[in-house]
Amino acid sequence: MEMPTPDATIMGRKAAIVAGLEALLPKDAVISDPHETRAYECDGLSAYRCPPLAAVLPANTEEVAAILKFCHAEGVPVVPRGSGTSLAGGALPTADSIILGVSKMADVLETDYANRIIRVQTGRTNLSVTGAVEEDGFFYAPDPSSQLACAIAGNIAMNSGGAHCLKYGVTTNNLLGVTMVTMEGEVVEIGGAHLEAAGYDLLGVICGSEGQLGVVTEATLRILAKPEGARPVLMGFDSNEVAGACVSDIIKAGVLPVAIEFMDRPCIRACEDFVHAGYPDVEALLIVEVEGSDDEIDEQLEKIIEIANRHNPVELRESTGPEQSALIWKGRKSAFGAMGQINDYMCLDGTIPVSELPYVLRRIGEMSGEFGLDVANVFHAGDGNMHPLILYDANKPGDLETCEAFGAAILKLCVEVGGCLTGEHGVGIEKRDLMLDQYAPADIAAQMAVKDVFDPAWLLNPAKVFPLATSASRRVA
Amino acid sequence: MEMPTPDATIMGRKAAIVAGLEALLPKDAVISDPHETRAYECDGLSAYRCPPLAAVLPANTEEVAAILKFCHAEGVPVVPRGSGTSLAGGALPTADSIILGVSKMADVLETDYANRIIRVQTGRTNLSVTGAVEEDGFFYAPDPSSQLACAIAGNIAMNSGGAHCLKYGVTTNNLLGVTMVTMEGEVVEIGGAHLEAAGYDLLGVICGSEGQLGVVTEATLRILAKPEGARPVLMGFDSNEVAGACVSDIIKAGVLPVAIEFMDRPCIRACEDFVHAGYPDVEALLIVEVEGSDDEIDEQLEKIIEIANRHNPVELRESTGPEQSALIWKGRKSAFGAMGQINDYMCLDGTIPVSELPYVLRRIGEMSGEFGLDVANVFHAGDGNMHPLILYDANKPGDLETCEAFGAAILKLCVEVGGCLTGEHGVGIEKRDLMLDQYAPADIAAQMAVKDVFDPAWLLNPAKVFPLATSASRRVA
Incomplete structure (x- = not known):
């Protein structure tokens, strides 16, 4: 993968830029020692590494605004970073950029059960959003596999999904409003604690824009009442294709499980060795989960199992209780870790x-x-x-x-086949050149024109999403 | 409401403009006789009327592109029109504009049950989208009261909702992709038959942009399997406030009916006189509908009725069968017509x-x-x-x-109180000046900058959404 050439002028002004940032922030919020900036040299796409010029860790929206205003005035690129779990290089720095990490901004600002919303600072991790409301019977639906670590900021940037998004939708379906700081340091409110927007709905384009249109510092999220119960069923098949056909038939029948997860033999074996989830020895495995009361669960599973039986499953096993259900999911959610071991x-x-x-x-x-x-x-x-x-x-x-x-x-x-080159991980650096396979030049031009509006100098999360040559040509020196 | 001053140069060039359009389209697709253009002088907000310079009725995307390219070159404003049911003046012409009506474009282009999508031309009416798939057990969820007449084009422009959107979401949640023509005549594809977008998700900002960013000619819509059954319950209360508190408690409890509709005494009386729906004589009425199998319905209604009983309802009546259910909904859906009678x-x-x-x-x-x-x-x-x-x-x-x-x-x-000045009708001309109450100047500037991207000359659906003086200042002469 080609990496952009760092701007020599910026590299030469490092000391002055760091001093300028230190004047705006508490001392320990600016990291410029080359040993320490190494902590920010890559994200989950660890094949590519590049330490940033410096990293800053603001504590609130005002500090983010001060940082961006300063960097905009100085012409310094900024790479926003949630928890750095991106698998597509979304938080990979360039050598001439400042990493803006939101990890210190993890507070719950408001919970409002009557309107079923929670407002948080976006450095808060995905799982701890649910953690803040689960005792009261609520949860936040999007559940990326990295939910223990990944930040809401990154979820918004990538429009993250998760296993249970079949029923509940992805981030964009659960996000009601944001406070965002533009590259010029302006604070804007988009959306709010209601489902509609007057005028244009900018929330949709912010969500999934990979940190290129602004830094989202606060988010109003929809929370849902926890279902009465849930039950997964394991289905084993003797080929990937048959399992795929079974999924297609379930969807076609209009049944709506909360999740349909697919694993093939290499993955099943790795997970089984890693967490001993009790997976059967088959070519392809589906985990199909439904929710509701016991009666509702029985009724839904009856239909699903009838469809599965038409595809001659070699194994069909309903979970018998909460421990077994947790184990089934533990296997699935540790799949990437398990594969990484071998x-x-x-x-x-x-x-x-x-x-x-x-x-x-x-x-x-x-x-x-x-x-x-x-x-x-x-x-x-x-x-x-x-x-x-x-x-x-x-x-x-x-x-x-x-x-x-x-x-x-x-x-x-x-x-x-009529699909899309990204689902929930984003384009990042990994797929920027493939954008030309997905889109006609006019479509890409329309997207880039939107970037022009929010970040005219193209300083925010540079060298991503768009083909490298194209976005470099846009950069205002 | 102040109306914009028509451009005298355009008015003077009417004959040439009409001739130019006639050269692009079949003869009967251009309407310029003042008696006939009167048919397009207003929409559902009939307090305001203004005949357009002319109206055109293209039959496909190519004709729309030819019209827009011509109007862009000639500097003539264009007002897109679905079925003209807007209640906020969204399809109100200016005297110097061309109405572009999509009513001839009503074909189903593709149905794909395996992926649960339908692709239609956007002049198709909302109800006839469901009509095209209901024999096969599917439906299109958003159901505005005007669904018999309103076009998908208008639904997309206004991000329309409807009674059943509590469960199924509004248009933006059921729209997967569009073919759109920009004011410059360029055809762009946005989204597709999948839930994700690579790069920025422009679909969200197109949906609800009130025909100001482009003319959407084709749409890929999500269709859903019809539920097994549905049952409404009528709840009467002796004050609006108590009925409102009951709604709030149902939502807070996390039960999710497909619809909760509210009517107060004047409305109940008017509907009852109009269609004899059998509504009780109360101060406030809720129609709460749940879906599923009989068992699922019973279980959900049990919870809902328990909550209602805490608010001392003066009437509580479950529908006893399909005819009664249809009548209950007929009353609600004819509310606007019934009020209009008196x-x-x-x-x-x-x-x-x-x-x-x-x-x-x-x-x-x-x-x-x-x-x-x-x-x-x-x-x-x-x-x-x-x-x-x-x-x-x-x-x-x-x-x-x-x-x-x-x-x-x-x-x-x-x-x-933290809400929004529009729900599903849009801003149109009705609420353009109130945008300043909803938004800070920076927020409005961001929206207007997006308009600049798609329609740099500000020719598309002029004098709407933004305060009149602001948008007039943007117009390129």
């Missing part, structure tokens, strides 16, 4: 129409042979959000490049 | 946090005394989307002005 891998993220699942799974299998690299599949099948993990050896020359080429071929396949 | 009225549209319902209903009652005009309330209470109908006499001098002042005061109240 292999280097690149985790892809593409979305396809659910009806194309059997075809796409077969083609990925064939391409695995063509490229000579193994693939493990684990993903949110119900909404067609795939996460093929391509296994490679980081110490073997050329393997990473082959892996990247294979990944690009899979994402192009997603676009070909 | 009075001139202005229908407002604001959104508030549900917990503020009792307070806002009391204040509206008090303000009714202050302004000396009666109010009837009928609205989607579950999601806080209010529709107060202010009754006035169109033949009495000054009454319309008092009515407008009262309406503005109610919408300001909505903003004060």
